[in-house]
Amino acid sequence: xxxxxxxxxDLTVSYQHKPVLWDVDFAIPEGRTAAIIGPNGAGKSTxxxxxxxxxxxxxxxxxxxxxxLEARRSLVAYVPQRxxxxxxxxxxVMDTVLMGRYGRLPLLGxxxxxxxxxxxxxxxxVGMLEFAERQIxxxxxGQQQRVFIARALAQEASLYxxxxxxxxxxxxxxxxxxxxxxxxxxxxxxVVVVHHDLSTVGDYFEHVVLLNMRLVAAGPIEEAxxxxxxxxxxxxxxxxxxxxxxxxxxxxxxxxxG
Amino acid sequence: MGQLFLxxxxxxxxxxxxxxxxxxxxxxxAGVIGVFAFLQKRALIGDAxxxxxxxGVATAFILFQTRELEVILAGAVVSCAxxxxxxxxxxxxxxxxxxxxxxxxxxxxxxxxxxxxxxIQQMPVxxxxxxxxxxxGQAAALTADDVRVLGIVAAxxxxxxxxxxxxxxxxxxxxxxxxxxxxxxxxxxxxxxxLLVLAVVIGLQLAGVVLMAAVxxxxxxxxxxxxxxxxxxVILAGLFGVIAGIVGANVSYxxxxxxxxxxxxxxxxxxxxxxxxxxxxxxxxxxxxxRARLRRRVAEENVLRTLxxxxxxxxxxxxxGVNEILRxxxxxxxxxxxxxxxLEAEGHLEHADDRWRLSGAxxxxxxxxxxxxxxxxxxxxxxxxxxxxQVHDDAEAVEHLLTPEMERALAEELGTPEADxxxxxxxxxxxxxxx
Numbered sequence: 001x002x003x004x005x006x007x008x009x010d011l012t013v014s015y016q017h018k019p020v021l022w023d024v025d026f027a028i029p030e031g032r033t034a035a036i037i038g039p040n041g042a043g044k045s046t047x048x049x050x051x052x053x054x055x056x057x058x059x060x061x062x063x064x065x066x067x068x069l070e071a072r073r074s075l076v077a078y079v080p081q082r083x084x085x086x087x088x089x090x091x092x093v094m095d096t097v098l099m100g101r102y103g104r105l106p107l108l109g110x111x112x113x114x115x116x117x118x119x120x121x122x123x124x125x126v127g128m129l130e131f132a133e134r135q136i137x138x139x140x141x142g143q144q145q146r147v148f149i150a151r152a153l154a155q156e157a158s159l160y161x162x163x164x165x166x167x168x169x170x171x172x173x174x175x176x177x178x179x180x181x182x183x184x185x186x187x188x189x190x191v192v193v194v195h196h197d198l199s200t201v202g203d204y205f206e207h208v209v210l211l212n213m214r215l216v217a218a219g220p221i222e223e224a225x226x227x228x229x230x231x232x233x234x235x236x237x238x239x240x241x242x243x244x245x246x247x248x249x250x251x252x253x254x255x256x257x258g
Numbered sequence: 259m260g261q262l263f264l265x266x267x268x269x270x271x272x273x274x275x276x277x278x279x280x281x282x283x284x285x286x287x288a289g290v291i292g293v294f295a296f297l298q299k300r301a302l303i304g305d306a307x308x309x310x311x312x313x314g315v316a317t318a319f320i321l322f323q324t325r326e327l328e329v330i331l332a333g334a335v336v337s338c339a340x341x342x343x344x345x346x347x348x349x350x351x352x353x354x355x356x357x358x359x360x361x362x363x364x365x366x367x368x369x370x371x372x373x374x375x376x377x378i379q380q381m382p383v384x385x386x387x388x389x390x391x392x393x394x395g396q397a398a399a400l401t402a403d404d405v406r407v408l409g410i411v412a413a414x415x416x417x418x419x420x421x422x423x424x425x426x427x428x429x430x431x432x433x434x435x436x437x438x439x440x441x442x443x444x445x446x447x448x449x450x451x452x453l454l455v456l457a458v459v460i461g462l463q464l465a466g467v468v469l470m471a472a473v474x475x476x477x478x479x480x481x482x483x484x485x486x487x488x489x490x491x492v493i494l495a496g497l498f499g500v501i502a503g504i505v506g507a508n509v510s511y512x513x514x515x516x517x518x519x520x521x522x523x524x525x526x527x528x529x530x531x532x533x534x535x536x537x538x539x540x541x542x543x544x545x546x547x548x549r550a551r552l553r554r555r556v557a558e559e560n561v562l563r564t565l566x567x568x569x570x571x572x573x574x575x576x577x578x579g580v581n582e583i584l585r586x587x588x589x590x591x592x593x594x595x596x597x598x599x600x601l602e603a604e605g606h607l608e609h610a611d612d613r614w615r616l617s618g619a620x621x622x623x624x625x626x627x628x629x630x631x632x633x634x635x636x637x638x639x640x641x642x643x644x645x646x647x648q649v650h651d652d653a654e655a656v657e658h659l660l661t662p663e664m665e666r667a668l669a670e671e672l673g674t675p676e677a678d679x680x681x682x683x684x685x686x687x688x689x690x691x692x693x
Binding site for chain 1: 263295299385422424425427428430431432434435436437438439440441482486487488491667671
């Protein structure tokens with residue numbers, strides 16, 4: 001039996017002494033399509049950034065297929081949030097997708113025919129092949145997202161990590177990404193997606209990680225994605241606060257008596 | 259003056275050769291490396307580095323009491339490196355924003371340098387040192403040795419930039435991704451900063467501390483207007499730098515009291531302004547032309563749609579008078595006349611005396627425009643939930659920009675509707691197919 005493509009153990013991350021993630025602990029089984037969900041500020045993107053080694057965790061251990069990222073890098077593809085780059089940058093769609101191949105090129109090596117072929121295949125999969133020679137500044141938001149995903153596909157990895165690929169895309173792009181998720185699943189690849197739309201979680205994913213600074217639940221949708229866990233993720237803290245506020249009112253404990 | 263120009267290009271005077279070679283090498287190398295700084299949004303880093311070089315130059319002179327270029331440059335490199343480290347430290351470890359960090363480092367280093375310069379002036383050998391020329395540069399003092407050093411450094415910059423062009427591109431465009439695929443991002447950062455420092459340092463003698471920022475930055479800003487392809491932008495920026503170098507050297511020879519550095523900057527600024535106005539697509543003139551064309555099309559399409567509306571429910575190609583059209587369109591009669599004549603010339607309208615009607619082709623186009631207009635209005639009321647009377651103006655602006663694909667997507671999303679929010683029929687996509 002092989003090791004989980006991604007396992008996170010006791011991960012704690014803080015920004016300038018403010019904790020953002022506490023003791024997060026989960027594993028994604030091989031071949032699954034998983035969503036990381038949680039309210040704004042729950043630390044979803046931070047989790048992905050910590051997993052990719054962009055932010056230094058205060059503690060915890062992250063393993064890819066049972067080993068470090070350094071050792072397994074060629075198996076891991078990452079899709080950043082679309083808003084993280086300047087789309088006015090002078091570069092063509094083809095050259096952007098080719099970036100997916102640089103991880104395997106030697107120091108001064110240039111992309112070869114095989115790399116171009118891989119890039120073309122990736123573009124075809126996201127339905128963007130006809131845009132290969134366009135400048136990225138001429139693309140719509142959804143098309144930009146598809147180019148980013150194509151770049152990850154060009155890496156021909158086993159584990160795909162995507163940060164909010166569905167954020168602000170058009171219907172056609174959403175459909176294309178969903179199809180792609182199915183295709184990747186059929187090929188036995190593992191996909192982890194930071195997601196914000198609760199209504200589609202059940203349709204698009206098989207596995208879920210519910211996060212609100214702490215891990216609320218992780219597992220197959222049927223088990224982990226329940227009204228109770230959702231309430232804990234999205235409404236829990238708010239509910240508790242309002243309950244406390246209620247009690248305070250009940251007992252007349254306000255500033256005057258305090 | 260023409261005589262002096264010819265004299266310059268005879269290149270008999272070795273001094274002319276050194277100045278020309280120096281200015282060209284500097285312009286080319288600084289222009290090329292400037293593109294990367296420009297795309298990193300670190301445009302001001304060149305300025306900060308140039309100022310940060312000053313204390314290094316002065317310290318080297320005080321310590322070794324020599325004007326030897328290698329020594330002075332080494333001092334400049336060291337203090338530039340310290341400057342970069344200071345900027346990065348401030349950005350990474352404090353709440354100070356990058357632009358403030360640049361400004362702080364720039365002024366502190368420059369102040370310290372200026373203080374040292376005053377001290378040098380009072381030293382016995384200080385007056386002959388000519389170090390004060392580093393503020394604005396003095397190309398005329400270039401020697402063959404200086405140019406050799408300049409040439410080596412410029413070649414180094416160009417070779418590294420050419421070899422690592424696409425690596426730099428990945429790191430600058432998407433740092434996160436570059437790190438994710440295991441590229442040594444910090445190493446490339448360091449390399450880019452080093453090349454920039456080298457460009458700044460070789461420019462001190464020619465252009466001086468104050469002007470180096472312009473020599474690095476302006477060619478990149480100008481070249482960006484001409485192309486969307488990074489390779490071409492880099493080549494153009496280098497070329498613009500070279501041209502500026504030639505102009506600077508030339509002017510300073512023809513008018514002997516004119517310094518080379520400032521004239522290089524004048525030349526590159528002129529190139530920038532030409533680019534700003536005249537560049538195809540991104541230039542101001544091209545943009546203005548595009549907008550004027552759109553305005554003309556909007557006026558035409560609006561008139562066609564009015565004629566379509568007038569004929570609706572009856573004879574689709576009925577005659578309409580100018581006053582009738584003016585009731586629906588807020589145009590002056592003169593402007594309307596122009597639009598009508600243009601439409602006639604295009605074959606969309608026919609006219610007899612003062613009355614106009616749609617031609618066959620005009621009717622087709624008018625129907626298509628009306629369809630787009632009403633689809634868009636319906637979309638706005640249904641999906642954006644505006645009330646029908648709010649909708650009209652918005653629809654006017656957008657309908658002219660809808661592409662056929664967008665129109666199909668709209669119709670699909672609205673379930674192929676038959677009437678707009680005002681209850682008017684939406685013409686079918688293809689009237690012939692519909693009967």
